[in-house]
């Protein structure tokens with residue numbers, strides 16, 4: 001037979017789609033069209049299986065997402081520390097016992113004097129790190145839970 005595109009005599013032909021018509025062409029003319037693969041029937045099963053496994057995988061992240069939410073809440077709870085009652089008074093009394101001025105005490109803690117004054121007046125709560133430093137420095141207990 002001959003190539004339906006260039007007319008060259010050929011033993012084996014390729015079926016290609018060129019502008020909505022199927023032509024039997026030679027090796028050289030395959031590039032002018034879209035070759036029609038004869039494996040189409042087995043391929044039909046392939047994509048169907050892939051979409052089934054995809055559906056299973058999609059459900060997995062949904063199961064994981066609720067677990068990450070409580071973790072964030074726990075972190076927030078740690079930031080809100082429980083201090084003993086009258087923590088400001090306890091700090092001031094102990095500091096005066098040790099003959100430390102607010103300024104000296106602040107220097108030892110590497111904090112600002114203003115911060116120490118505010119903590120002693122209980123205007124602000126020290127954060128966990130600062131509270132632990134004060135506990136160590138004065139040998140007192142400020143944290144209720146830890």
Ligand SMILES: [Zn+2]
Pocket residue numbers: 003004005006007008025026027028029
């Ligand atoms: Zn040809």
